[in-house]
Amino acid sequence: MWRGAAAARLLRGRGSGNAGTPRPASGAAAAQLRQRLERELDEIRGAGTWKSERIIASRQGPHLRLAGGGAGACGAAGNALPRLLPVRSPCFSLSLPAGIINFCANNYLGLSSHPEVIRAAVEALEKFGAGLSSVRFICGTQSIHKDLEEKIARFHQREDAILYASCFDANAGIFEALLTPEDAVLSDELNHASIIDGIRLCKANKYRYKHMDMQDLEAKLQDAQKHRMRLVATDGAFSMDGDIAPLKEICQLAHKYNALVFIDECHATGFLGPNGRGTDELLGVMDKVTIINSTLGKALGGAAGGYTTGPKPLIDLLRQRSRPYLFSNSLPPAVVGCASKALDLLMESNAIAQSMAAKTQRFRSKMTAAGFTISGKDHPICPVMLGDARLAAVMAEDMLNRGIYVIGFSYPVVPKGKARIRVQISAVHSDEDIDRCVEAFTEVGRKHGALP
Ligand code: PLP
Numbered sequence: 001m002w003r004g005a006a007a008a009r010l011l012r013g014r015g016s017g018n019a020g021t022p023r024p025a026s027g028a029a030a031a032q033l034r035q036r037l038e039r040e041l042d043e044i045r046g047a048g049t050w051k052s053e054r055i056i057a058s059r060q061g062p063h064l065r066l067a068g069g070g071a072g073a074c075g076a077a078g079n080a081l082p083r084l085l086p087v088r089s090p091c092f093s094l095s096l097p098a099g100i101i102n103f104c105a106n107n108y109l110g111l112s113s114h115p116e117v118i119r120a121a122v123e124a125l126e127k128f129g130a131g132l133s134s135v136r137f138i139c140g141t142q143s144i145h146k147d148l149e150e151k152i153a154r155f156h157q158r159e160d161a162i163l164y165a166s167c168f169d170a171n172a173g174i175f176e177a178l179l180t181p182e183d184a185v186l187s188d189e190l191n192h193a194s195i196i197d198g199i200r201l202c203k204a205n206k207y208r209y210k211h212m213d214m215q216d217l218e219a220k221l222q223d224a225q226k227h228r229m230r231l232v233a234t235d236g237a238f239s240m241d242g243d244i245a246p247l248k249e250i251c252q253l254a255h256k257y258n259a260l261v262f263i264d265e266c267h268a269t270g271f272l273g274p275n276g277r278g279t280d281e282l283l284g285v286m287d288k289v290t291i292i293n294s295t296l297g298k299a300l301g302g303a304a305g306g307y308t309t310g311p312k313p314l315i316d317l318l319r320q321r322s323r324p325y326l327f328s329n330s331l332p333p334a335v336v337g338c339a340s341k342a343l344d345l346l347m348e349s350n351a352i353a354q355s356m357a358a359k360t361q362r363f364r365s366k367m368t369a370a371g372f373t374i375s376g377k378d379h380p381i382c383p384v385m386l387g388d389a390r391l392a393a394v395m396a397e398d399m400l401n402r403g404i405y406v407i408g409f410s411y412p413v414v415p416k417g418k419a420r421i422r423v424q425i426s427a428v429h430s431d432e433d434i435d436r437c438v439e440a441f442t443e444v445g446r447k448h449g450a451l452p
Helices: 004-015 028-046 115-128 143-156 167-178 193-201 214-226 247-256 312-321 333-348 351-370 389-401 431-447
Strands: 100-102 160-164 184-188 205-209 230-235 259-264 291-295 306-310 381-387 407-409 419-424
Touching: 100 431, 115 333, 143 160, 143 306, 143 333, 160 167, 160 312, 167 193, 167 230, 167 259, 167 291, 167 306, 167 312, 184 193, 184 214, 193 230, 205 214, 214 230, 214 247, 230 247, 247 259, 306 312, 333 351, 351 381, 351 431, 381 389, 389 407, 389 419, 389 431
Parallel strands: 184 205, 184 230, 230 259, 259 291
Antiparallel strands: 160 306, 291 306, 381 419, 407 419
């Protein structure tokens, strides 16, 4: 019981007006740490790789309101952008167009703000509460978690599935649980950071093959024959280039050299392939890929969460051994509700995915006709290749001034000399949104010399 004087003191303290005032730690060690951190932060700024966050004052969607007009530098690493125009309103810069069209979220199917997805979240919240205050195996598994796992497995036509707080966690948890020093993992050099980190955590023998280079993969597979088991790990679709892994060839090599195939489908689940099952469906190798990791935080409602789906004994083993699963809180019911409804919508019809594909095609063909080079093929990630880092940064800013929110990427996020503006198409963009984006690119490209 925390009654009496102690409780009164605590409550007085809360109401004293000091709440929220930072109280920096004292002492020489804390001061040294502060100095070291400030130096490191200055180095990041100096290198031009500082990442700022624009604050959105509305729901995620094709049209946004930005809080404070987003004063400050924009976007991703390498975007050493000049400051934006002055802010004149607390929640929106009058210097910027009133409606920002958003082309930089992974909201491929527009489900992040779909009314049925939101309603499902509210219902799950009301019925199952805010959260479990527990990890899954102690006191944290509800019927909705099991239902969603079953639904994910059904969606991918796999035996079972296991939920994680994120796909980053799913990637962090799988390699260590599955592979031992007797085994080998062969990873595409441009795989996502979470795959790289997951592989770092495991004790298997590590091979890094050149990006989508099948000759190099074959050479590495030959070398890896000396190990007990081989696992080829690749992103299904690569998020910086919008290119798709040659899964057919990878699976053929895996078959030849007795290897398993793992794919990360974060940028494919829900929309690639005739039924949106992903890269394996698109390339006709659903029965050849053994393990899929993916996210619930992009096309599948966009809330959060990740999963592994594959053979039942693997999923059973992950429940026993995978550390991010064992030692992290269960997915909140509202998040489970969102993903579950998103999957229902996708299993009912692929109309949303088709709409996204048509808009992707519209954007890619109009931009190409305007004279731009768009990397990748048929993927809603449409990198507008510009080469020069400064050009990408300045053009992205000028696009925002015209009400088009896109992000420039440059070294070290992408290779030197390959700077680009990444555009991401969503099913909920209208044709007019796409056309406005192309028009703005054309104007801005001419102004800055990217187009003749
Ligand atoms: N894998 C890939 C290819 C990604 O793009 C991302 C997210 O950026 C992740 C994994 C991590 O997904 P999550 O946001 O669910 O942690």
